[in-house]
Amino acid sequence: MAHVRLNGLSKSYGKVDVIKDVSLDIEDGEFVVLIGPSGCGKSTLLRMIAGLESISAGTLEIGGAAMNDVPPRDRGISMVFQSYALYPHMSSADNMSFSLRLAGEEEAQRRSKVDRAADILGLGPYLDRLPRQLSGGQRQRVAMGRAIVRKPEVFLFDEPLSNLDAKLRVKMRAELKELHQKLRTTTIYVTHDQVEAMTLADRIVVLRDGEIEQIGTPQEIYSRPINPFVADFIGTMNFLAGIAGGQDKVRVGDIELATSNGLDDIQEDDAITVCIRPEDVATRGVTPDTENAVPTVIETLEFLGSFYRASLAVQDAGETTIRADFSINLVRDLDIKEGQEFTVALPSDHIRVYGEIFTHADDLI
Ligand code: ADP
Ligand code: MG
Numbered sequence: 056m057a058h059v060r061l062n063g064l065s066k067s068y069g070k071v072d073v074i075k076d077v078s079l080d081i082e083d084g085e086f087v088v089l090i091g092p093s094g095c096g097k098s099t100l101l102r103m104i105a106g107l108e109s110i111s112a113g114t115l116e117i118g119g120a121a122m123n124d125v126p127p128r129d130r131g132i133s134m135v136f137q138s139y140a141l142y143p144h145m146s147s148a149d150n151m152s153f154s155l156r157l158a159g160e161e162e163a164q165r166r167s168k169v170d171r172a173a174d175i176l177g178l179g180p181y182l183d184r185l186p187r188q189l190s191g192g193q194r195q196r197v198a199m200g201r202a203i204v205r206k207p208e209v210f211l212f213d214e215p216l217s218n219l220d221a222k223l224r225v226k227m228r229a230e231l232k233e234l235h236q237k238l239r240t241t242t243i244y245v246t247h248d249q250v251e252a253m254t255l256a257d258r259i260v261v262l263r264d265g266e267i268e269q270i271g272t273p274q275e276i277y278s279r280p281i282n283p284f285v286a287d288f289i290g291t292m293n294f295l296a297g298i299a300g301g302q303d304k305v306r307v308g309d310i311e312l313a314t315s316n317g318l319d320d321i322q323e324d325d326a327i328t329v330c331i332r333p334e335d336v337a338t339r340g341v342t343p344d345t346e347n348a349v350p351t352v353i354e355t356l357e358f359l360g361s362f363y364r365a366s367l368a369v370q371d372a373g374e375t376t377i378r379a380d381f382s383i384n385l386v387r388d389l390d391i392k393e394g395q396e397f398t399v400a401l402p403s404d405h406i407r408v409y410g411e412i413f414t415h416a417d418d419l420i
Contacts, residue, residue, distance in 0.1 A: 056083050056084050056208060056239060056240055056241050057083060057117050057118030057119075057131065057208035057209055057241055058080070058081060058082055058083045058085075058116075058117075058118065058119070058241065059079075059080075059081040059104065059115075059116070059117050059209055059241060059243065060079075060080050060081070060114075060115070060116040060117075061077055061078055061079040061080075061081075061100075061104070061113070061115060062078055062113055062114045062115070062116070063076050063077070063078055063112065063113035063114070064076070064077045064078070064100070064103060064110060064112070064113035064114075064115060065077070065110075065111045065112040065113055066096075066099055066100075066103060066108060066109075066110065066111045066265075067111045072265060073096050073099050073265050074096050074099055074100050074103065074111075074265045075264075075265045075266045076112075076113070076266070077100060077113070077265075077266070077267055078113075078267075079260060079267065079270065081241060081243065082241075082257075083241060084239045084240070084241055085241055085242070085257050085258065086235050086242045086244065086255060086256055086257045086258075087242065087243050087244070087256065087257065087258050087259075087260060088244045088245075088246060088251070088252040088255055088256035088258075088259050088260065089101065089243065089244070089245045089246075089260050089262055090245075090246055090247060090248075090249065090252045090259060090260070090261055090262065090288070090289075091247065091261060091262035091263055091268075091288070092247065092263070092288070093247060095262045095263055095264055095265065096262060096264070096265040097213075097245040097247075097262060098213055098245060099265075100245075100262070101134075101211050101213050101243060101245050102213075103115065104117075104132070104209075104211060104243060105127055105130070105132055105134050105211050106122070106125065106126060106127035106130050106132075107127060107134075110123050117130055117131060117132070117208060117209060118131065118208055130209075131207055131208035131209060132207050132208065132209045132210070132211055133201075133202035133203070133205050133207035133209075133210055133211070134202070134210075134211040134212070134213065135198055135199055135201075135202050135210070135211070135212045135213070135215045136198075136213050136214075136215070137213055137214040137215060137217045137218055138218065139194055139195055139197070139198030139215075139218075140198075141186040141194060141197055141198065141201075142186075143185065143186050143187065144185070145185070145186075146182065146183050146184060146185060147173075147178060147181050147182050147183070147184055147186075147189070147193075147197045147200070148169050148173075148182040148183065150186070150197055150200075150201060151169045151172060151173075151197060151200040151201050151204050152165040152166075152168070152169050152204060153201070154201065154204070154205055155168060155204060155205070165204075168204045168206075169182070169200070169204055171203075171204075172200040172203040172204045173200060175203065175234065175237060175238075176196045176199060176200050176203070176230075176234070177196070178193070178196055178197065178200060181193055181197075191218065191219050191220070191223060192219060192223045192226065192227055195215060195216070195218075195219065195227060196227075196230075198215070199215070199231075199234070203234075203238070207240065208240070208241065209240065209241045209242070209243065210240050210241070210242040210243070210244075211242075211243050211244075212231075212242065212243070212244040212245060213245045214245055214246055214247070215227075215231075215244075216228060216231075216246075216248075216251065217246075217248075224251075228250075228251055228254060228255065231244075231255060232254065232255055235255075244256070249288065249289050249290065252273070252289070253273045253277070253289070254273075256272075256273055257272070258270060258271060258272055259271060259272070259273055259276050259289075261276065261284075261285050261288060261289070263284055268281065268282065268284060268285050269281045269282075269285050276289050277289055277290055279407075280292075280330075280407070282409060282411070283328050283330065283409050283411065283413035284413075286330050286407070286409075287413070290332060291332065291333055291378065292330050292331070292332055293330060293331050293332070293333065293336075293377050293378055294328050294329075294330055294413050295307045295328070295329040295330075295331075295369075295372070295375055295377070296326070296327075296328060296329075296375075296412060297312075297326075297327050297328070297329045297408075298324060298325070298326060298327065299318065299321045299322065299323055299324060299325045299327050299408070299410075300323060301323050303315065303318055303403075305318075305327060305329055305406075305408055307329055307369070307372045307375060308369065308371050308372025308373050308375060309371040309372065310349055310369070310371050310372055312329065312347045312401060312403070312406060313346060313347060313403040314329070314403050314406040314407075314408050315403050315404050315406075316404070316406060316407045316408060318408055320410060321408065321410040325410055326411075326412050327408050327409060327410055327411075327412075328408070328409045328411060328412060328413040329401075329406055329407075329408055330406070330407045330408070330409065331377075331401050331405055331406050331407070332405070333364060333378040333379050333380045334380045335401075335402065335405035336377060336378075336379035336380070336399050336400070336401060337399060337400040337401070337402055338379060338380075338381055338382075338385055338397075338399055339382075339385055341398050341399055341400045342398070343398060345398075345400045346400060346402070346403060347400050347401045347402065347403055347406070348398050348399075348400045349367075349369055349377070349398065349399055349400065349401060350369075350370045350371065350396065350398050351367035351368055351369050351370060351377065351396070351397055351398065351399060352367065352368045352370065352394070352395070352396055352397070353365055353366075353367055353391065353392070353393050353394065353395050353396075353397050354366045354367065354368050354376065354393065355393055356381070356386070356391065356392070356393050361383070362380050362381065362382055362383060363380070363381040363382075363383070363386050363391075364378055364379075364380055364381075365378065365379050365380075365381050365391075365397075366378055367379055367397065367399065370396075377399070377401075379399055
């Protein structure tokens with residue numbers, strides 16, 4: 056195992072800067088997830104760590120040693136890609152031991168390493184099968200086995216589950232987590248899937264246009280996103296356009312809201328964005344006198360199995376809508392229906408205010 060240190064890493068293709076001054080310290084044994092929209096530079100950064108792309112500026116260390124000029128095979132890393140590209144004419148065992156054979160390892164040693172990896176991944180019964188005789192999940196497991204047998208200091212994964220169907224992805228996600236708990240190998244994992252990031256990561260790194268927006272535990276990123284971009288990318292968020300008032304107050308249309316988060320650097324009358332997550336909207340026991348009560352009309356009420364997601368038209372704020380989660384019990388107890396008036400509250404400690412106007416990507420379509 057090894058720690059990985061990225062110090063001011065940059066990558067340019069001609070005049071285009073794809074990775075811009077990225078610094079990141081990854082602890083020994085840590086599982087770090089790089090997440091961001093398509094094209095933000097996730098794969099490029101991972102390939103720079105692997106040695107598959109050159110580094111334009113900055114330094115990379117693995118286990119305390121400078122790596123900028125070390126070839127990929129000597130970096131102590133194993134990489135698993137989205138397309139796992141197994142050799143079609145080789146058995147699972149041979150696919151897994153191929154790199155060991157290239158490195159000149161003896162048959163007995165190769166066999167024991169493959170058996171150990173097969174054991175970890177539950178591939179024992181499939182070692183003699185060809186890739187075409189395996190399911191998608193089993194093939195991906197062979198690709199992981201190929202990475203494990205080399206006993207790397209660092210695992211690099213580039214969207215390894217993207218080619219699997221939804222059910223299998225959930226299963227493999229759990230297996231990856233188990234694998235990390237067993238091996239404790241330092242892992243850098245690229246995805247654009249927020250659920251993968253939340254469930255797998257010790258820390259999440261949110262990237263945008265080749266730069267780090269925020270680094271934090273899943274809990275930190277979810278509950279204290281540093282800006283609307285991060286808030287939008289992880290989880291579901293309501294964005295309400297408003298104006299800053301004085302004294303910890305904001306206005307959304309004709310509604311005045313008290314808030315305890317985020318007004319420090321904002322001047323009165325500045326345009327702001329008010330954020331609150333659907334599950335944080337208070338729905339039970341709200342009266343017009345409740346703090347930050349907001350009268351609405353229920354536009355839609357979607358049944359999502361364990362709760363309802365309501366879309367609420369805010370009455371005194373133009374076109375503003377708020378998504379809010381209603382419990383099954385609440386909907387049943389109050390016989391809530393679409394078209395009804397309903398007052399919710401936006402608890403002041405759950406509101407976050409950002410001093411910028413944010414347009415949700417979907418709203419631009
Ligand atoms: P991601 O993995 O986050 O989707 P990539 O790292 O693949 O993003 O790409 C980041 C950016 O770098 C993209 O804008 C892409 O077009 C650009 N890029 C990647 N590889 C090259 C290359 N070989 N030459 C020029 N531009 C590239
Ligand atoms: Mg990519």
